[in-house]
Amino acid sequence: MKAIVTGGTGLVGYGIRAAVEADKREDEEWVFLSSADGDLTDMAQCEAIFARHKPTHVIHLAARVGGLFDNMSHNLDFLRQNMLLNMNVLECCRKFEVKKCVSCLSTCIFPDKTTYPIDETMLHNGPPHDSNFGYSFAKRMVDVFDRAYHEQHGCHFTSVIPTNIYGPHDNFNIQGGHVIPGLIHKVYKAKTQGEALTCWGSGSPLRQFVFSEDLGRLMVWTLREYPEIDPIILSVGEEDEVSIRDVVHMVARAADFQGDIVFDTTKADGQFKKTANNAKLRKYLPDFKFTPIEEGIKKSVKWFFDNYDSARK
Ligand code: NAP
Numbered sequence: 001m002k003a004i005v006t007g008g009t010g011l012v013g014y015g016i017r018a019a020v021e022a023d024k025r026e027d028e029e030w031v032f033l034s035s036a037d038g039d040l041t042d043m044a045q046c047e048a049i050f051a052r053h054k055p056t057h058v059i060h061l062a063a064r065v066g067g068l069f070d071n072m073s074h075n076l077d078f079l080r081q082n083m084l085l086n087m088n089v090l091e092c093c094r095k096f097e098v099k100k101c102v103s104c105l106s107t108c109i110f111p112d113k114t115t116y117p118i119d120e121t122m123l124h125n126g127p128p129h130d131s132n133f134g135y136s137f138a139k140r141m142v143d144v145f146d147r148a149y150h151e152q153h154g155c156h157f158t159s160v161i162p163t164n165i166y167g168p169h170d171n172f173n174i175q176g177g178h179v180i181p182g183l184i185h186k187v188y189k190a191k192t193q194g195e196a197l198t199c200w201g202s203g204s205p206l207r208q209f210v211f212s213e214d215l216g217r218l219m220v221w222t223l224r225e226y227p228e229i230d231p232i233i234l235s236v237g238e239e240d241e242v243s244i245r246d247v248v249h250m251v252a253r254a255a256d257f258q259g260d261i262v263f264d265t266t267k268a269d270g271q272f273k274k275t276a277n278n279a280k281l282r283k284y285l286p287d288f289k290f291t292p293i294e295e296g297i298k299k300s301v302k303w304f305f306d307n308y309d310s311a312r313k
């Protein structure tokens, strides 16, 4: 097996590196790509990467990724860049006869108006939330492509659907990033500048967070073992859903922050919840142990404080 990982320098890419390091196999070679290896929105550059590496397996992570506030102001960019990336990578997987490709969707692309918990069968049952419709429709199309490539060419292309992810090597940019890295960067500033820690929105939305190194292990398992074309939700259970308010307090505790915490309700809350059911994952891996969120947040805070100068921010 020669596996390439697109987006191998991002949050999830580093989670996969950790998983591969911890479970080395002699008959596997892994290559982790970044945008410096080629811009995958450009078909010629994408083809050159496949011609150079001749992969038998692909984990496709590369994407235009951003938090609620970046999505709200750039829906067109998220739609165009992700459509191009995904179409190019999947078509190259077909052309270069890749045996298996695992792409990465997200629970935030599910219908906005839905019943809970959501499961894999409900992906296309209605329009996504307005805040990120560009990203959502582009990602949903990956599932449509997986099915079509399988039907017409017999390809084994499938997708995983993680919930919110966090961990070392995240994008800690406050304006463009997600909530946990954003709060970690904000608590660093609050501590060093003697300010309050500000949470955007009311803190009442609910989320299931998965630690990037747990997701890495699950995605490596998906590439090696998961037999289906239909996607699989990779998430902690419904009982592990937490409020953003809980997360703020966990970040403050992990950073030993004693100052004031403020909730800025002039900022958007986004989707109230997107509770996902992980029964399909549990059917395959009943004993998989997730990192408890308090522990994962401690590791992430420590990583950011230790790597402040080099972290993406
Ligand atoms: P990330 O940290 O922002 O990393 C993105 C990666 O994609 C980087 O390696 C980047 O390369 C690469 N990339 C971006 N545009 C590219 C292009 N045009 N050509 C080639 N490479 C490009 O993202 P992540 O959080 O690890 O996300 C990985 C996957 O998980 C994505 O598919 C995302 O949609 C999905 N996901 C993420 C979350 C989350 O909470 N973060 C939740 C659910 C699903 P450079 O480093 O060189 O820029």
Ligand code: GDP
Residues within 6 Å of the ligand: 066, 067, 068, 069, 108, 164, 174, 176, 177, 178, 179, 180, 182, 183, 198, 199, 200, 201, 202, 205, 207, 244, 267, 268, 269, 270, 271
């Ligand atoms: P989402 O799950 O797609 O909405 O992604 P985010 O990680 O961007 O946001 C999750 C929730 O955290 C939303 O309710 C935001 O209002 C809230 N939030 C609180 N503080 C922050 C912050 O500093 N950055 C971001 N991105 N969201 C924040």
